[in-house]
Amino acid sequence: MTLPGGIPAGTSDDAALAFAAGQGDAKAFEKLVEKYQARIYRFAFGMVKDRDDAWDIAQETFLRAHVALPGFRGRSAFSTWLYRIAANLSLDGRRRRQREEALRNSRDAEVEVAMGPLSAALAGPHKQALRRELLDKxxxxxxxxxxxxxxxxxxxxxxxxxxxxxxxxxxxxxxTVMSRLFNARLRFQRKLRAYLAVDGEIVLKNED
Structure with missing residues (x-):
């Protein structure tokens, strides 16, 4: 059974908007953008760590979604479909940034070696410094x-x-999701092991 406009009965609100947007309903597409734009930006920023790049990825995600919506069939949730686009774009953007950073680092390496390790001149309130360092870690x-x-x-x-x-x-x-998530959490925990609390106090150690 289908509803007017060819929308299957029992369709979720997101899918109904997606079907309508795929048929040219601009307001339906605007509602989807309003609902998901901040989430997609947040995910992209978490991946590429650059605000401008994250906004570009978010915008490109919705541009690609808009082009592809006429072919959306609702076999997966609209949010899943949209995140898949954002994930692919974010991974591509991250690889591109890594290549650019590698080129910059190769040029800057001699300068960094000449400077040597900086002294602990970044003094400030002890707890504030610890918090800042922990966030950095x-x-x-x-x-x-x-x-x-x-x-x-x-x-x-x-x-x-x-x-x-x-x-x-x-x-x-x-x-694979379960094993990959376990390995991701394990890697993350290992990276932070030297910086986590002991008897309620944050301990920060040199990595070397």
Missing amino acids: LDEALESLPPIHRAILLLREVDGLSYEELANVLEIPKG
Whole structure:
């Protein structure tokens, strides 16, 4: 059974909007953008760590979705379908940034060696410094993960996707989702082991 406009009966609100947008309903598409724009931006920023790049990815995600919506059949949730586009674009953007950074780093390496290690001149209130360093370490730990582990952690822990949704977004079996998420969490924990609390106090150690 279908509703007017060819929309299957029992269709979710998102899917109904997606079907309508695919048939040229501009207001339906605007509603989808309003609902998901911040979420897609947040995910993209978590992947590429650059605000401008994240906005570009978010915009490109919706541009591609708009082009592809006439072919949307609702076999997966609209959110899953949209996140899949964003994940692919984010991984591509991350690889591009890594190539650019590698080129910059090769040019800057001699300057960094000449400067040598900086002294602890960044003095400030002790607790504030610890908090800042811990946040830096959290960011470094996330940044150090392979893109596939970084993506699955962000989608699960930040965006709250279920295991089934993760399987659909990343196009992998559910069993692979579970093992990949376990490995991502384990890697993340290992990166932070030297910086986590002992008897309620934050301990920060030199990595060397």
